[in-house]
Structures are given as C-alpha cells and as structure tokens.
Amino acid sequence: MSNVTLNVTGMSCNHCVKSVEEAVKNVGASGHVDLAAGTVAVEYDEQKVNVDQIKAAIEDQGYDVV
Numbered sequence: 001m002s003n004v005t006l007n008v009t010g011m012s013c014n015h016c017v018k019s020v021e022e023a024v025k026n027v028g029a030s031g032h033v034d035l036a037a038g039t040v041a042v043e044y045d046e047q048k049v050n051v052d053q054i055k056a057a058i059e060d061q062g063y064d065v066v
Contacts, residue, residue: 004051006040008033010063023057 011020017033020040024031029044031054042054055065 001043002046004042004044004054006042006051006055006058007066008038008040008058008063009066011035011038016063019061020058020063023061024054027053027057029054 008020011017011033012035014035017035020033021031024040024042028049029042031040031042033040040058044051044054058065
C-alpha cells in the first residue's frame with residue numbers, strides 16, 4: 001500500500017468532504033479529508049490505481065488538486 005497527501009482547493013463544508021472521500025473510494029482507494037488544512041490523505045494499492053486516477057476522480061467532483 002502507498003500513501004499520498006494531496007492539496008485540494010475548493011472544499012468548504014462537510015458535503016465537500018463526503019464528495020471527495022466518496023470519489024476516492026470509487027476508484028479503489030481510501031481517503032481522509034482534513035477540511036481545515038485543505039488536504040486529502042490517501043491510501044491506495046499502486047497495483048490497482050495510480051495518483052493520476054485519484055486526482056482525476058477528485059477533479060471530476062469540481063475541486064482542484066494542486
């Protein structure tokens with residue numbers, strides 16, 4: 001398993017947290033949003049998903065990964 005922390009802009013409420021965490025889950029990873037820090041800590045299996053796929057899933061929800 002690999003871990004990465006992504007900086008995500010545009011999150012402002014618990015709905016945002018749920019949207020981002022669900023998007024990460026849907027690509028086969030697990031994520032935990034720190035709303036105050038604007039980050040998502042992601043744990044994923046590099047054999048099944050890569051960071052670009054995770055970033056794309058978050059961006060598809062309308063947030064920017066910087």
